[in-house]
Amino acid sequence: MxxxxxxxxxxxxxxxxxxxxxxxxxxxxxQVSAASYSILGHKPDEMVRQSYKEYLHSDDLAISEQAILEVMDKGMCKLDDRYRH
Structure with a gap:
């Protein structure tokens, strides 16, 4: 880059x-944007190198895993899911 x-x-x-x-x-x-702190209460450096599953609402796990596959196939996706804070 x-x-x-x-x-x-x-x-x-x-x-x-x-x-x-x-x-x-x-x-x-x-990488995580600075908005993670105002939205989730976690600073980006606390989240980097952690699994997104640590923060994701359990009901949204399957849709998020599908989105990862879509990104790998198409290069991007739009996803609205819930995270725990």
Whole structure:
């Protein structure tokens, strides 16, 4: 990734009012936006290297796992799920 794109991504993650995250295929957070603190009460550095399943509402696990498969197939998806806070 170029430095310019990386810098832009960092700004988006820092200033977004919604929670944005990047996860590995295994479901481990790689990057988490700063909004995670106002939304979930967890700072991004607390969530990085943790499984999203630690925070996800148990009723939304199956739909989230399906979304991960969709992202791997299509490159992206839109998902509205519930997280515990």
């Amino acid at each position: 170029s430095e310019k794109i990386e810098h832009e991504l960092e700004k988006i993650l820092e200033f977004s009012q919604v929670m944005i995250f990047i996860i590995y295929a295994e479901g481990i957070f790689l």
